[in-house]
Amino acid sequence: MSAQDFSTSVAYFSMEFGIDQALKTYSGGLGYLAGSHMRSANALNQNLIGVGILWKYGYYDQTRKADNSHEVMFREHMYSFLEDTTVRFQIEIDKKQVWVAVYLLPSQVFNTAPIYFLTTDTDGNDAWARSISYHLYDKEATIKVAQCMLLGIGGAKFLEINNKEPEVYHFNEAHAVSAAFYLYKKNKNLEELRKKIVFTTHTPEEAGNEKHELNFLLNLGFFGELTLPEVISVGLVEGNVFNHSLAALHVAKKANAVSKLHGEVSRKMWSKYSKICQITHITNAQNKAYWVDHALEAARLNKDSVTINSRKKALKTILFKEVADQVGKLFDPEVLTIVWARRFAGYKRPDLITRDIERFNRILNNSKYPLQIIWAGKPYPFDQGAIDTFNALHNLSYLHPNMAILTGYELALSKKLKDGADIWLNNPVVTREASGTSGMTAAMNGALNLSTFDGWICEFANESNSFISPITKSQNDLARDQADMKNILDKLEFEILPMYYEQKEKWNKKVLQSMNDIVPFFDSNRMAEEYYQKMYN
Numbered sequence: 001m002s003a004q005d006f007s008t009s010v011a012y013f014s015m016e017f018g019i020d021q022a023l024k025t026y027s028g029g030l031g032y033l034a035g036s037h038m039r040s041a042n043a044l045n046q047n048l049i050g051v052g053i054l055w056k057y058g059y060y061d062q063t064r065k066a067d068n069s070h071e072v073m074f075r076e077h078m079y080s081f082l083e084d085t086t087v088r089f090q091i092e093i094d095k096k097q098v099w100v101a102v103y104l105l106p107s108q109v110f111n112t113a114p115i116y117f118l119t120t121d122t123d124g125n126d127a128w129a130r131s132i133s134y135h136l137y138d139k140e141a142t143i144k145v146a147q148c149m150l151l152g153i154g155g156a157k158f159l160e161i162n163n164k165e166p167e168v169y170h171f172n173e174a175h176a177v178s179a180a181f182y183l184y185k186k187n188k189n190l191e192e193l194r195k196k197i198v199f200t201t202h203t204p205e206e207a208g209n210e211k212h213e214l215n216f217l218l219n220l221g222f223f224g225e226l227t228l229p230e231v232i233s234v235g236l237v238e239g240n241v242f243n244h245s246l247a248a249l250h251v252a253k254k255a256n257a258v259s260k261l262h263g264e265v266s267r268k269m270w271s272k273y274s275k276i277c278q279i280t281h282i283t284n285a286q287n288k289a290y291w292v293d294h295a296l297e298a299a300r301l302n303k304d305s306v307t308i309n310s311r312k313k314a315l316k317t318i319l320f321k322e323v324a325d326q327v328g329k330l331f332d333p334e335v336l337t338i339v340w341a342r343r344f345a346g347y348k349r350p351d352l353i354t355r356d357i358e359r360f361n362r363i364l365n366n367s368k369y370p371l372q373i374i375w376a377g378k379p380y381p382f383d384q385g386a387i388d389t390f391n392a393l394h395n396l397s398y399l400h401p402n403m404a405i406l407t408g409y410e411l412a413l414s415k416k417l418k419d420g421a422d423i424w425l426n427n428p429v430v431t432r433e434a435s436g437t438s439g440m441t442a443a444m445n446g447a448l449n450l451s452t453f454d455g456w457i458c459e460f461a462n463e464s465n466s467f468i469s470p471i472t473k474s475q476n477d478l479a480r481d482q483a484d485m486k487n488i489l490d491k492l493e494f495e496i497l498p499m500y501y502e503q504k505e506k507w508n509k510k511v512l513q514s515m516n517d518i519v520p521f522f523d524s525n526r527m528a529e530e531y532y533q534k535m536y537n
Contacts, residue, residue: 006046008536009166012037012113013051013155013176015147016059016136020110021412024058024077025117027136027378028343029437030202032411033258034172036287036437038112040528043289049164050115051155051176053147054082054103059136060381062407069391070407072381074135081109082117088124089161091153092221093146098132099124100154118154139382145212145220148244152178153224168536171199171252174210174244180251181223184234190251193234194277198535199252201245201279204265204434209245217242236275249276254535257281258435261458265431280534283456284435285527288519291441293419300515305508308515312422312446319420322413323374323404331402336500337372338450338492339421339442341409344379344386347432351389352485353425354396359489364400369497376406376417418442423467423496426451427488429480430471443518446511450491452484460522465514467491 018031101122156179257263263281299307379386424442
């Protein structure tokens with residue numbers, strides 16, 4: 001595309017941005033995706049800026065208690081590389097005037113589009129108002145909605161008063177939908193409003209979309225100065241329930257899901273609503289320039305499997321130093337290494353392959369085909385079920401010197417894990433993973449995907465580049481999980497391990513095929529271009 005194709009001005013609103021290890025403004029996949037989008041927007045010289053929130057304590061720092069169980073630590077973060085714009089203005093939240101300060105991440109710092117970060121942790125605010133921008137996804141409902149208002153209303157007002165109003169407002173998830181009500185009050189013309197807004201949905205289940213009682217939001221000032229009939233009409237409100245995603249689908253000119261399968265699921269999920277916008281799909285991608293190991297990439301271009309193998313062993317050695325430092329275990333770079341690393345959530349089933357514990361133990365103790373396995377990821381800090389799963393895996397790892405559970409899954413550790421993995425394990429419940437992206441960057445770095453057939457994998461995987469678990473038809477959750485577990489362990493025990501140790505040429509061919517197939521479609525430059533083609537222009 002020519003530079004002219006990127007001339008439409010866009011403001012990209014996101015609750016999180018995964019830009020650099022030094023900037024704690026993300027929790028997981030949504031942030032990683034936004035970070036890649038910002039890098040590609042900069043590389044392509046697109047007329048796009050980011051709008052986010054400067055989280056004082058980030059998501060949280062993941063550490064360990066004295067007994068090595070999961071520990072949540074909230075630590076204040078300060079950033080000398082952000083520029084104070086000196087812009088200060090007020091928005092009304094819960095009948096209080098709340099001051100907002102704005103900081104800029106300039107493009108040259110991390111090679112991204114410019115990103116403006118809003119914070120209420122500034123002079124003039126009381127303790128409650130300051131706390132709005134303390135914790136990403138705060139557990140307290142009023143604060144969490146206030147955060148959405150800060151992003152949406154605060155972001156829109158900032159752009160307005162600083163003469164930065166874009167032609168397109170892009171809501172990455174529905175967190176910023178309050179901006180639509182702020183914008184609507186100007187001329188109260190819904191059709192004109194729709195010309196300005198696009199919406200990306202990442203949630204593949206209707207029940208997973210955030211909802212609140214209408215009166216609760218009205219009392220907080222979520223809809224600004226609009227009357228109740230206007231709120232109901234613009235927000236497509238049903239009864240006393242405001243559905244954030246449904247409202248976003250109503251005020252946007254177009255929406256997109258984040259994979260082909262997710263597009264099909266989303267259109268079916270929202271099909272009963274006749275007044276919503278068209279839902280297309282733009283498959284997620286990650287920024288290759290940021291994530292790829294350049295020695296591996298050079299070897300890929302030269303079709304040099306010998307160098308790929310030697311470089312992978314060197315990268316595994318780097319990862320295994322992290323393993324040794326964290327858990328006191330010495331892993332061997334010659335041994336097949338599996339990694340499961342992403343946000344700990346129930347539908348992602350982090351412990352799935354351990355549920356047949358006898359078989360799991362047998363595979364890990366097989367001296368003919370040695371195996372090492374690493375888990376990493378952050379549970380939501382107040383999701384006790386996910387924390388219990390993390391701790392149970394750690395407790396199990398005491399029995400196996402070749403099993404490790406790592407903490408601190410952020411950008412830096414994620415890079416080490418993608419570099420060092422031979423197999424990237426991904427086993428969500430099918431149709432529950434809108435896209436997923438971690439396996440993309442793993443594949444860029446010579447790891448093979450072992451996955452259920454969900455999300456982006458459906459557009460990538462085949463027998464020549466991945467190991468795919470057959471789709472389970474059972475509607476019973478327990479039977480489904482057992483079938484998926486058995487299929488994955490069968491793949492591991494009877495196909496992957498023998499191939500790695502006894503059919504090296506076949507293994508090398510599969511790795512090279514995977515590395516070739518992942519580019520260029522799953523590089524975020526394609527994704528950023530597609531947003532202009534399908535959504536902005």
